[in-house]
Amino acid sequence: MTISVAGFEDFSAAEAAWWRLLNDQQRLDYRGPDSELRTQNNSERVTRFLESRIRQGRLILARCEGELVGICTISPDGFLLDSTVQVWEIADVWVEPHARRxxxxxxMIKHCEHECNMRGASEVRLAVYALNEAGLGLYQSLGYEVGAYTLKKNLNPTG
Ligand SMILES: CC(C)(COP(=O)(O)OP(=O)(O)OC[C@H]1O[C@@H](n2cnc3c(N)ncnc32)[C@H](O)[C@@H]1OP(=O)(O)O)[C@@H](O)C(=O)NCCC(=O)NCCS
Known part of the structure; x- marks a missing residue:
């Protein structure tokens, strides 16, 4: 297996994986039918997003025998003030189903931690859905601990 920072030659494979990630996320965070996700507007947004991540060297890929089997991104967090603790975020973690376990x-996460550290981070943070057993298991196995809860409330209950 090789883990690397994506280049523009990886765009097509990464984009295809990205849509599989987005469709899969619907299990845990439903945003409407799959068919309505991949509109032209959304496709253009995904393209711009991935291009910017590649340009900034923030899209990380895993390959097995040349085949792309995993993706994720790293980003500096948006903390406004000068601080002594530099925090980066790991997100969009996806492994193709046939390559799991x-x-x-x-x-990939260990590589991300190293990349973030090399870019000045002394801490990494990430978010995982409360019902995502695989994600929770993964991060627990890597020593992550709970730092915050996000809460939600349905404003349009159907009865
Ligand atoms: C979560 C995900 C990224 C894990 O990828 P993976 O390559 O299979 O993970 P690893 O093989 O590195 O697993 C490492 C450890 O994580 C835990 N883990 C992984 N999958 C698990 C599962 N389905 N249930 C419980 N624990 C799991 C285990 O402790 C595992 O170690 P083990 O295999 O020795 O028991 C993958 O299942 C996936 O892409 N899921 C869909 C997208 C997603 O949920 N991303 C995370 C969003 S925050």
């Missing part, structure tokens, strides 16, 4: 995500 083989250590791909573990290798």
């Amino acid at each position: 083989k250590g791909v995500a573990t290798a």
Whole structure:
């Protein structure tokens, strides 16, 4: 397995994986039918997003025998003030279903931690849905601990 920072030659494979991630996330964070996700507007947004991540060297890929099997992103967090603690965020973690439970995500996250550290971070943070057992298991196995809760409330209950 190789883990690397994506280049523009990786765009097509990364984009395809990205849509699989977005569709899969619907299990835990429903935003409407799959068919309505991949509109032209949304496709253009995803393209711009991925291009900017690649340009900034913030899209990380895992490959096995040349095949892309995992993606994730790293970003500096948006803390407004000068601070002595530099925090980066890891997000958009996706491993292709056939490549799971083989250590791909573990290798990607460790690579991300190293990249963030090299870019000045002394701490990394990430978010995971409360019902995402695989994600929770992954991050627990890597020593992550709870730092915050996000809360939600449905404003249009259907009865
Ligand atoms: C979560 C995900 C990234 C894990 O990828 P992976 O490559 O299979 O993870 P690893 O093989 O590195 O697993 C490392 C450890 O995480 C835990 N883990 C992974 N998948 C798990 C699962 N389905 N249930 C419980 N624990 C799990 C285990 O402790 C595992 O170690 P083990 O295999 O020795 O038991 C993958 O299942 C995935 O892409 N899911 C859909 C997207 C997603 O949920 N992303 C995370 C969003 S925050």
